[in-house]
Amino acid sequence: MPGQNNQQTAKKQGEHRDMAEVSARASNRSVLAQELSTIGVLIRRDLTRFVRERSRIVGALVQPLIFWLVIGSGMSSTFRLPGADSVDYMEYFFPGVVVMVVLFTAIFTTMSVIEDRHSGFLQAVLVAPGSRASVVLGKCLGAATIALVQGSLFLLLSPLAGFELTAIAWPTVFAGLCVTCLALCVLGFGVAWWLDSTAGYHVVMSLVLLPLWILSGAMFPGDAGVLAWIQRLNPMSYAVSLVRRGIYGQALPEGVVLMSGSAALELAVLVAFLSICLAWSVGLCYRRR
Amino acid sequence: MSVVDTMGGPAIAAPTVGSAAPLLAVNGLRHAFSGRSVLADLSFQVERGELFGLLGPNGCGKSTTLRVLTGLLVPDGGELVFDGQAVEPGARPLRQRMGVVFQAPSLDPRLTARENLKLSASLYGIVGTEADRRVAEVLGLADLSQRATDPTGELSGGMKRRLELARALMHDPELLIMDEPTTGLDESAFRKTWERILELRRTRRLTVLFSTHRAEEAQLCDRVAIVDRGAIIAEGDPEALRQRVSGDILTLEASEPEQLAAQIEQRFSLAARVLKGAVVIEREQGHELIPRLVEALPTGRIKSLSMHRPTLADVFVKLTGRSLGDAGPEQPADGEEAGGAPGHG
Known part of the structure; x- marks a missing residue:
């Protein structure tokens, strides 16, 4: 970086005042570069670690696959979707499992924030010149990338559920997954930062996020009453619904997605959810205790 | 009042370093954790090129002071002046120009020594071939060029410590802050670490501020501030301070x-x-x-x-x-x- 070179030459000459000015100007110029570099390196770190832990990749795919096969085949004999008899349960459940893959990966990956804080790694990141917002973004983009990769790998199994890869509306699926991954990671980051304990993090995640997933329409539709309301207020429903729309593509049957929605509306809700999570997490991160 | 009795013994000549204003001045730092005061009007100054130590028992407030200086904690009150300018704790220019060695390890044990250093370079905005050059340089400095591709978790305690020090020097900082730099090191690693720090001080224009509860470590300083209950109770050349005990x-x-x-x-x-x-x-x-x-x-x-x-x-x-x-x-x-x-x- 040219600014830094100048800075050094000045230092060697011992021109303190000049150096302060040079470095002030250089730092103004390089603030953006600095932030991007911080974000980039945190993403790279998570990806490097991810690639090194093959068992994690496999585990995060095999577990949902078994879950899908076991629950799916058990339920398929009794499950009848109102108004859409042709929809088989394995097929109905599949997009929900894709979201589950994303959810579990996001939870698992952002949990490392707690480890990073306790191990001292995060301290070194926080005393570096990058802003805390960049730390949140870097960590969450890294985790979200991993979640997206895992979700996409699972999507490749969609022919097993009777979907054709060529019939899937990929842009819709990816738009939905990208926003969902990022939102869940940002939320996970905030919870991890806030609780600062692995046990607490697990409790919150299994008492809040898992039920939200179950009630999102991933496992069964919420067609009336309280369930329908819960579903409408539940951000996860919009993720499941949007991914399901994408996976079905043109061949979307009646009654499998949120009733009054459209892909655009669902994406908008997810973006709004992401923004709220982001504001909360970044805000938390700036509180220096 | 806190700054009692700043220099009691014989006149203490400031080390022959820069004539300009102190590199860092900490004025009237105050902080309380849920009502319990940990910093009570703590003030000191670090001259350019100086090796300055904060000596005190665990819990006396020295680590809290360093947390304030590194921007990890916003104090209830007090002022920081860096290079003649008042700065907020953790202001970007301050973070840019200082290197920090923490008491606890801060390296990612799953990444290699080189990866950790490259990561650190990126955090300071150093990228590309410049980053490679610096990484090679500090690896040499830490005597770890041969272990560059080993996961950090597999290095010995002394090696990790050297790598921490190397990491803190990655961006060629003017001020090196170390919190209990030799905690957990055996006698020989302790000596080697300090030989390295003192050598660095000679070869680079480095100002060093560190905290310790070990008297023999504080003894190495140009000036020591003795910290107790969140305030400096004595300050000066270690020899002069020692002469306060008469026999x-x-x-x-x-x-x-x-x-x-x-x-x-x-x-x-x-x-x-x-x-x-x-x-x-x-x-x-x-x-x-x-x-x-x-x-x-x-x-x-x-x-x-x-x-x-x-x-x-x-x-x-x-x-x-x-x-x-x-x-x-x-x-x-x-x-x-x-x-x-x-x-x-």
């Missing part, structure tokens, strides 16, 4: 130290205090007292008796009436410690 330090181990201390006070009209289960006496010409003590006290009362020249730990005892705490090597068996440390500096 030699006699340490008597006994099964009933309180009783023994009372007895000694009575018979010899000396001040004897009990610290960590031993009787401690400060006395000029201490060697003359030893035979008298041994003769005067009934056999078996004293388990062991040792004498050493005063260390900064003894200064702390004199100032506060308490011991520096769990500082391990504070009670040398043969009194050679006093002479050992200055050899480094």
Whole structure:
């Protein structure tokens, strides 16, 4: 970086005042570069670690696959979707499992924030010149990338559920997954930062996020009453619904997605959810205790 | 008031470093954790090129001070002046120009030494070939070029420490801040670490500020500030501070130290205090007292008796009436410690 070179030459000459000015100007110029570099390196770190832990990749795919096969085949004999008899349960459940893959990966990956804080790694990141917002973004983009990769790998199994890869509306699926991954990671980051304990993090995640997933329409539709309301207020429903729309593509049957929605509306809700999570997490991160 | 008695002993000449304003001034730092005061109007200044130590027991506020300086904690009150300009704690220019070595490890154990250093370079905005050059340089500095591709988790304690130091110097900072830099290191790793730091100080224009609870570590400084209960209670050249303790330090181990201390006070009209289960006496010409003590006290009362020249730990005892705490090597068996440390500096 040219600014830094100048800075050094000045230092060697011992021109303190000049150096302060040079470095002030250089730092103004390089603030953006600095932030991007911080974000980039945190993403790279998570990806490097991810690639090194093959068992994690496999585990995060095999577990949902078994879950899908076991629950799916058990339920398929009794499950009848109102108004859409042709929809088989394995097929109905599949997009929900894709979201589950994303959810579990996001939870698992952002949990490392707690480890990073306790191990001292995060301290070194926080005393570096990058802003805390960049730390949140870097960590969450890294985790979200991993979640997206895992979700996409699972999507490749969609022919097993009777979907054709060529019939899937990929842009819709990816738009939905990208926003969902990022939102869940940002939320996970905030919870991890806030609780600062692995046990607490697990409790919150299994008492809040898992039920939200179950009630999102991933496992069964919420067609009336309280369930329908819960579903409408539940951000996860919009993720499941949007991914399901994408996976079905043109061949979307009646009654499998949120009733009054459209892909655009669902994406908008997810973006709004992401923004709220982001504001909360970044805000938390700036509180220096 | 906190800044009591700043320089008591003989006049202390500031080290011959830059003539300009101090690189860092900390003025009136105050902080409380849920009502409990940890920093009570703490102030000090670090001159350019200086090796400055904060010496105090665990929980005295020195780590909190460093947390404020590195921007990890916003204090309730106080002011920081860096390079002549008032700055907020953790202001970007400050973070850019300082390197930090934490007490706890801060490396990612799953990444290799080189990856950790490259990561750190990126955090300071150093990328591309410049980053490669710096990484190679600091790896050499840390004597770890051969271990560059080993996961950090597999390195020894001393190696990790050197890597931490290398990481902190990645961006060529002007100010190096270290929190208890040698915690957990054995004697030889301790010596090597400090040789390295002192060498770096000579070769780069580096100002070093560190905290410690080890007297022999504080002894290496140009200036030491003794911290107790969130304030500086004495400050100056380590030699000058040591001269506040007038004589030699006699340490008597006994099964009933309180009783023994009372007895000694009575018979010899000396001040004897009990610290960590031993009787401690400060006395000029201490060697003359030893035979008298041994003769005067009934056999078996004293388990062991040792004498050493005063260390900064003894200064702390004199100032506060308490011991520096769990500082391990504070009670040398043969009194050679006093002479050992200055050899480094």
